Amino acid sequence: MSDTSVKFGSPAKVPAWVNLVLVPLVNLLAAFLLSGVVILIIGDNPLQAMEVLIYGAFGYEEALGYTLYYTTNFIFTGLAVAIAFHCGLFNIGAEGQAMIGGLGVGLVALYLDVLPFALVVPIAILAAALFGGFWAAVPAYLQAKRGSHIVITTIMFNFIAASVLTYLLVEVLIAPGGQSPESREFAEHTWLPFFHNFLPLPETPLNISFIFALLLCVGFYYLMWHTRWGYEIRVTGQNETAAKYAGISPARNIILAMIISGALAGFVGVNEILGVHHRLILEFTGGFGFVGIAVALMGRNHPVGIFLAALLFGALYQGGSELAFEMKNINREMVIVIQGLIILFSGALEHMFRPTIENFFKKRSSSAAVEA
Amino acid sequence: MIKKLKLVAAAAALLAVTGVAKAEDFKPAIIFDMGGKFDKSFNEAGYNGAEAFKKETGIEYMEFEVTQVSQREQAMKRMARKDASIIVAMGFAQANAVEKAAKANPDKKFTIIDMVVDLPNVQSIIFKEHEGSFLVGMAAAMKSQTGKVGFIGGMDIPLIRKFALGYEEGAKYANKDVEVFQNMTGTTPAAWNDPTKGGELAKSQFDRGADVVFAAAGGTGTGVYQAAKDNGKFAIGVDSNQNYLHPGTMLTSMTKRVDVAVQEAFMSAKDGTWQPGIKVLGLKEEGVGFAVDEHNKDLITPEMTAKLEQARADIIAGKIKVTDYMSK
Known part of the structure; x- marks a missing residue:
């Protein structure tokens, strides 16, 4: 123990691994225990359910492919929500930004498909970022310059995004002669390569967007902790007044952080539209934007944490559908209950066990210090 | 669970004096769409049809409710792998998934309700x-x-x-x-x-x-x-x-007799009379109509x-x- 920890009045140190590993694990465990009780009540074996869930998420190659495919979406939306959090903003609009990002991808793939793969894909990715970023920029501007609360405006923008997409698909982009509101299929050369195209894997929706997502995690870390932009965003988030005093413009950083946030959310469109469905459809965002909030919370707004949390939720999505498939009593509502419990414990009730655990370690470290 | 299913299937086979072997082998499957099987409307009608089939024949069916777009295809392929005899997909939104799954499993029978998928192993049922x-x-x-x-x-x-x-x-x-x-x-x-x-x-x-x-x-x-x-x-x-x-x-x-359509799809697959192609159900086929009963006469x-x-x-x-x- 160093001298600093025994100074009178200074807070006792809690080892970092307690914060980063132990507390999340305890939360997760509590969620699983409670889910087990629920499963017991409806008359199934919780241990078997757990086995099905884990095997269904990681047990075989195809399952793993689906898990990582979901993970890809959660990384995008998790990072999107996290950068807004760093700026002190609560971006609930990742869902809508993803929709509009997907629209950008779709428009490029539909109307610029004369271009070769090497051009059309980067343009589509850029379009996802531009469209998603634009969709976040409007609420950001309203927050920064007009003081309209970003939670409200981003929620409302989700509805506007859904309406815009529906209108375009029903009236304009619908495939000629088609019945459901979807565009025509994109030309094959615009599709992102699947993993099973170049690796000996079974057919899954997992495509190279996953690698893109991992690269973005690294980029996110670099941006937030190794550039002036990231620094300014974090300072704005922690104390707007201090930021102003230091010559940092809060308005500029709010808009900047939200544009990056929207762009990150827009990449869901790259994975879903260009990677998996190969046509513009409704509902492709599937709630990923909202789950992104839980991912960012659980991942403590750090790319490593976000990756792990995204993997957890990917596993829950894939393993959850396996549960609904394999066990008769567990239907999709039941799966949502389990997912909800995990979000509840790791997000909303994050601080339930924390004080107890921290006190335990504080006592230990101070008594150790006294002995020394 | 599987044991339980087998028991039910065996009991059903005993009850249904005819076609003991068939009841064991025949595995129908139905995939409900986003609305969920208890939507009081379209999906529920499909559920009722499947239940009516189960009641009549005592044969259990496999089912799945979709919550994510990508699950549609996944569910169909899983059903096919589990050796489903016929897979009924509820709703126009499943068309792309049916198309992909049917191409990947040319020996399996697929029926889609409310949409046309033009493949040799797909039956499309649409209503007027x-x-x-x-x-x-x-x-x-x-x-x-x-x-x-x-x-x-x-x-x-x-x-x-x-x-x-x-x-x-x-x-x-x-x-x-x-x-x-x-x-x-x-x-x-x-x-x-x-x-x-x-x-x-x-x-x-x-x-x-x-x-x-x-x-x-x-x-x-x-x-x-x-x-x-x-x-x-x-x-x-x-x-x-x-x-x-x-x-x-x-x-x-x-x-709109979605229930009858589902029940008939299961039934015809069981009897071996199932045919791919487009089935249009209008007034003539009594697929659509208006209801007159004791409540509104x-x-x-x-x-x-x-x-x-x-x-x-x-x-x-x-x-x-x-x-x-x-x-x-």
């Missing part, structure tokens, strides 16, 4: 909703005292506009001066289950003078029917026979019945052409 809607549109116009009738759709998609157009044409056929109000509940899938907004839309149509409203809106319809009851107006149900919901103010229901006058029956015959004979929004 516009014909049924035409008849209830006539009924609405004949019942109306004000000469104004309403239509409330669920999500604004071509399929619902097909209902709306048939309804409008039917109403105009019965009374060429009739005024038809149209509202869609929304543009997102939430519009299928928003009874509050459905009720509000119905009330606003009543305020504009309508006295009969037709809801083709899934779960949203319950709000419309309630509003009609509260305001002493008439409402028309959809898909299933919903006359029993509010006897006295439910004028009739435009029935006093609301439909003999004169109305006569006219409706005449129109039904004329549509079947091709004398009345109802415009299909999809092929407009």
Whole structure:
């Protein structure tokens, strides 16, 4: 123990691994225990359910492919929500930004498909970022310059995004002669390569967007902790007044952080539209934007944490559908209950066990210090 | 679990004296779409059909409810791997998934409801909703005292506009001066289950003078029917026979026999009479129609019945052409 920890009045140190590993694990465990009780009540074996869930998420190659495919979406939306959090903003609009990002991808793939793969894909990715970023920029501007609360405006923008997409698909982009509101299929050369195209894997929706997502995690870390932009965003988030005093413009950083946030959310469109469905459809965002909030919370707004949390939720999505498939009593509502419990414990009730655990370690470290 | 299933299957096989071996081997499967199997409407009709099949034959079926777009294809492929004898996909939204899964499993049978997938191992069952809607549109116009009738759709998609157009044409056929109000509940899938907004839309149509409203809106319809009851107006149900919901103010229901379609798909696959290709169910095939039962027989006058029956015959004979929004 160093001298600093025994100074009178200074807070006792809690080892970092307690914060980063132990507390999340305890939360997760509590969620699983409670889910087990629920499963017991409806008359199934919780241990078997757990086995099905884990095997269904990681047990075989195809399952793993689906898990990582979901993970890809959660990384995008998790990072999107996290950068807004760093700026002190609560971006609930990742869902809508993803929709509009997907629209950008779709428009490029539909109307610029004369271009070769090497051009059309980067343009589509850029379009996802531009469209998603634009969709976040409007609420950001309203927050920064007009003081309209970003939670409200981003929620409302989700509805506007859904309406815009529906209108375009029903009236304009619908495939000629088609019945459901979807565009025509994109030309094959615009599709992102699947993993099973170049690796000996079974057919899954997992495509190279996953690698893109991992690269973005690294980029996110670099941006937030190794550039002036990231620094300014974090300072704005922690104390707007201090930021102003230091010559940092809060308005500029709010808009900047939200544009990056929207762009990150827009990449869901790259994975879903260009990677998996190969046509513009409704509902492709599937709630990923909202789950992104839980991912960012659980991942403590750090790319490593976000990756792990995204993997957890990917596993829950894939393993959850396996549960609904394999066990008769567990239907999709039941799966949502389990997912909800995990979000509840790791997000909303994050601080339930924390004080107890921290006190335990504080006592230990101070008594150790006294002995020394 | 699997043991339990096997027991049930074995018991069923014993009960069904005929075809003991068949009951063991035959594994039908159904995939419900996003609405969920208890949506009081389309998916539930499919569920009822599957249940009716189970009751009749004692054969268990596999099922899955989709919550994510990508799960559709995944579920179908899993069913195929589990050696399903026939896979029924509920709803137009599953078309792409059926196409991919059917191509990947050319030896498996697929049936899709409400959409056409043109493959040698796919049976496509579609309904002439516009014909049924035409008849209830006539009924609405004949019942109306004000000469104004309403239509409330669920999500604004071509399929619902097909209902709306048939309804409008039917109403105009019965009374060429009739005024038809149209509202869609929304543009997102939430519009299928928003009874509050459905009720509000119905009330606003009543305020504009309508006295009969037709809801083709899934779960949203319950709000419309309630509003009609509260305001002493008439409402028309959809898909299933919903006359029993509010006897006295439910004028009739435009029935779409999804349940029969599902049951027949299972049955024909079991008997070996299942055929790929397009099956169109209209008035002629009794795939669509309007429901008259003990709850509404006093609301439909003999004169109305006569006219409706005449129109039904004329549509079947091709004398009345109802415009299909999809092929407009």
